Each structure stands twice: as C-alpha cells, then as structure tokens.
Amino acid sequence: MNPSNHRAYNFNAGPSALPLEVLEKAQKELTNFRGTGMSIMEMSHRSAAFEEVHNGAISRLRKLYSISDEYEVLFLQGGASLQFSMIPMNFLKAGQKAGYVMSGSWSEKAIKEAKLFGEPYQVASTKENQYRNIPSLENIEFNSEDAYVHVTSNNTIYGTQWSKFPNTGDVPLIADMSSDIMSKPVDVNQFGMIYAGAQKNLGPSGVTVVIVRKDLLEKANTEIPTILKYSTHADNNSLYNTPPTFGIYMLGEVLNWIEEKGGLEAVAKNNEEKANLIYDAIDDSNGFYTGHATLESRSLMNITFRVADEKLEKQFLVEAAEAGFVGLAGHRSVGGCRASTYNAVPVEACQALREFMIEFQSSNS
Incomplete structure (x- = not known):
C-alpha cells in the first residue's frame, strides 16, 4: 500500500482511478457546492449554478481537443454500449452499408448491434491473431458509398491501440475512444464522430461524451425514438432530460486537472x-x-x-x-x-x- 496517502495502487480497467486532487475538491464541495447550501447532486439541472458547471465542462473539452464549431459536444447516458445501437439507428440508412474494423471484443459488440438495423460488414480484422495487433492501414478496404467506418481506438481487453487512424475521405470515420480519450492529442477533424464512456479517463461512470459533426446530424434518420436521436440532445444542449449532474461536474473537474497538468x-x-x-x-x-x-x-x-x-x-x-x-x-x-x-x-x-x-x-x- 502506498504509505504516503494510504491509497491503493489502482490499476482497474474501469471504473478506474480518478485524480486525487479532483476527489479532494469534490469532497470539500460535496455538501455545500460553492455557497449554494446544496450538493451538486441536489440542485436542479436547469439552475444557474449547474448551467455554469455544464457549459464549463463542454468549453474545457472543446479547448483541449481544439473542437471547431462544426461539431456538437454532447453528454449522454447509457455508456458507450448504447452508442453501438444509436449510431446505426441515426446514420445507417436503408440500402446503405457500414464498415467495421474488428480489433477486439468491443468492436464485436458494436457490429452485433448494427446488424439489427442494417448491413454492417468487416473491413478488416485481427481476430485470427487473437487480437494481438491493430489491422494494418493498407488492409482496411471500404466502399465510398458506406454510411460510415467504425473503429475502436484502444482495446482494453487485449491491450492494443491505434497509433494512426485510416483516412476514410468522404466516408465519416466514427471512433469509440472510451479507453483512451483525452490521453493524447487527437485531430478531431479526422472524424465524423467520437464517443467515449467517461469511467476510464474522464470521470466516474454514468456520462458518455459524444463529439459529432453537425452535417451528420442534418442527414440523420428521423423515424426513431426522440430520446435516441442525437439531434434531440444537440438541440437541447444535452439537457433534454435530466443529465447525470454529478458525473458532468466531475468530468469538468478532471478536464480542469488535465489543463493544470x-x-x-x-x-x-x-x-x-x-x-x-x-x-x-x-x-x-x-x-x-x-x-x-x-x-x-x-x-x-x-x-x-x-x-x-x-x-x-x-x-x-x-x-x-x-x-x-x-x-x-x-x-x-x-x-x-x-x-x-x-x-x-x-x-x-x-x-x-x-x-x-x-x-x-x-x-x-
């Protein structure tokens, strides 16, 4: 056990370690958030105090990733696993196909869900090698008419990670970055959409970050449930329904910690x-x-x-x-x-x- 602060050496895969400085700040503010007389968990998600927290987290995320106004930044619920379904529901139109790069268990889960809504197919796979490596860029073949190409940027189970991403041209590249988001600089402009569960690098479980290009939202399917439309959340600043307020607060503080580092x-x-x-x-x-x-x-x-x-x-x-x-x-x-x-x-x-x-x-x- 670490003798300096008696905290465990935490190597959990998720939920995982949070910065001690962030935890200590949250501890101080837990029962009386910045003079409001309430915990952040007790106040309305439409209050001025929470609005500042909410918009501040979005602003910090935009700054760290240099996200342009061409993208929406959303805070959703349901984890990255819900995105496996929401992506094809929103972006896979009748008659279209979508390419999936198979690099581990999570890409397997993603393509399984997509099969419920359309015709996804494998554009590359390293399963025959027990997912010991990321597919070579030259082996990734997709069609110019595809709705999108999906990759998993880091594979928690097998311990592999993309160092460079495929150039998909006019076909939107969608990346599940749940386990390496905000761990290094990324050119967001290379992607049509990035999504990530927060519980590994961004904060506690319960928040899912989605960075999605606005032109994709404009062309998305509309005959799907309201709560499952990305446009619903974009039009309401992720406040269409009650968001995970404490998780968003913690996410904002983790982003602030990254800035300070x-x-x-x-x-x-x-x-x-x-x-x-x-x-x-x-x-x-x-x-x-x-x-x-x-x-x-x-x-x-x-x-x-x-x-x-x-x-x-x-x-x-x-x-x-x-x-x-x-x-x-x-x-x-x-x-x-x-x-x-x-x-x-x-x-x-x-x-x-x-x-x-x-x-x-x-x-x-």
Whole structure:
C-alpha cells in the first residue's frame, strides 16, 4: 500500500482511478457546492449554478481537443454500449452499408448491434491473431458509398491501440475512444464522430461524451425514438432530460486537472513514461513475463501480459493484491494480467508495480 496517502495502487480497467486532487475538491464541495447550501447532486439541472458547471465542462473539452464549431459536444447516458445501437439507428440508412474494423471484443459488440438495423460488414480484422495487433492501414478496404467506418481506438481487453487512424475521405470515420480519450492529442477533424464512456479517463461512470459533426446530424434518420436521436440532445444542449449532474461536474473537474497538468501533450508524455516502466519489466524478464500485444500495437492505457506458468500467475495476482495493487487480473474472457495506466494513475504506482514484478521474478525464477 502506498504509505504516503494510504491509497491503493489502482490499476482497474474501469471504473478506474480518478485524480486525487479532483476527489479532494469534490469532497470539500460535496455538501455545500460553492455557497449554494446544496450538493451538486441536489440542485436542479436547469439552475444557474449547474448551467455554469455544464457549459464549463463542454468549453474545457472543446479547448483541449481544439473542437471547431462544426461539431456538437454532447453528454449522454447509457455508456458507450448504447452508442453501438444509436449510431446505426441515426446514420445507417436503408440500402446503405457500414464498415467495421474488428480489433477486439468491443468492436464485436458494436457490429452485433448494427446488424439489427442494417448491413454492417468487416473491413478488416485481427481476430485470427487473437487480437494481438491493430489491422494494418493498407488492409482496411471500404466502399465510398458506406454510411460510415467504425473503429475502436484502444482495446482494453487485449491491450492494443491505434497509433494512426485510416483516412476514410468522404466516408465519416466514427471512433469509440472510451479507453483512451483525452490521453493524447487527437485531430478531431479526422472524424465524423467520437464517443467515449467517461469511467476510464474522464470521470466516474454514468456520462458518455459524444463529439459529432453537425452535417451528420442534418442527414440523420428521423423515424426513431426522440430520446435516441442525437439531434434531440444537440438541440437541447444535452439537457433534454435530466443529465447525470454529478458525473458532468466531475468530468469538468478532471478536464480542469488535465489543463493544470499542462494539457494533452504533457499528459501523453506522462502516459508513455508510465507504460514504458511496465513494458520494460516485461521485455527485460527473459520470458518470465510475456506481453499479449505486438510491439507496434501496444497500448499506453492497458498493458496485458502473462506470467511464466498458470500456477505462478495465480500466485502473482495474490501477492500483488496483498501488496496493495488493485485490478491486475485480466478480463474474464482472456485471463492473464492487465495493468490499466489511465491518466489519473500516478507514475509512482507504475514504478511500484515495476519493482514488484522484478522482485517477484527474482523470487520465483
């Protein structure tokens, strides 16, 4: 356990670590939000106090990603999983197809939902390689008449991440960035839409960020339920129904924290440093630890690996938990180990894990 503040070394894949500074500020404001005599959770979502919080979060997000006025920024509910359905409902018209790049479990879930509304198809897949890598850009083939092309920018379960995105030209590129949003600079203009659940890099669970180009909204399907239209939320500044007010407040504070840390370039540099601490322990272990992802596709957010044999792997996870490390077990679908090093995970936690891994290897080789 970290002796300085008695907080766990939190490597959970989501919900995941939040910045301690943000938690402490929320703690101070919890029962009396900025002199209102109420918690942020108690006040009307249409009050002036919450409006300032709401619009401030949108403004910070726009600033950090340099989002132009050609895009709407929405705060929705239902997680990224609801977007798997909303995207084809809104954008996949009769007679159209949509291309899906298969890079892991979440892209599998996305295309499954799209099949309920139209004709999605795989434009590339690395499933035959156990999703150890991101598909090569030259292997991504789609049709110019497609409604959109969908990618998952970072794959939490398999520990892979896109370093460059395909150029889809006039076909809108839609990206699920749930597990690496705001972890590095991104050219939003390359995308027709970006969406992300907040619970990994942006705040607590309950808020989903959607960045969507306005021209897509203008051409979207209209014969769908009101609450499931992106235009409904865009026309009402994400206040058509009661939003997750506390989650939006926390999201705004996390974005403020990113600004205070020096913005996305500084955050990206920090994330690379953290990931390399652990990857180096894997690479220098002479096979005691083996990474799942290929070198060129390694994620800076989710580091997946196996220990020399199954018995030692179980022992590793038990001893790690006893030492104060949380969330190191791999996803139940693949097993193994996984360290999620999202923005709020401090360098000290990654250094501590590196030292634990080296010591465990030394004691069990």
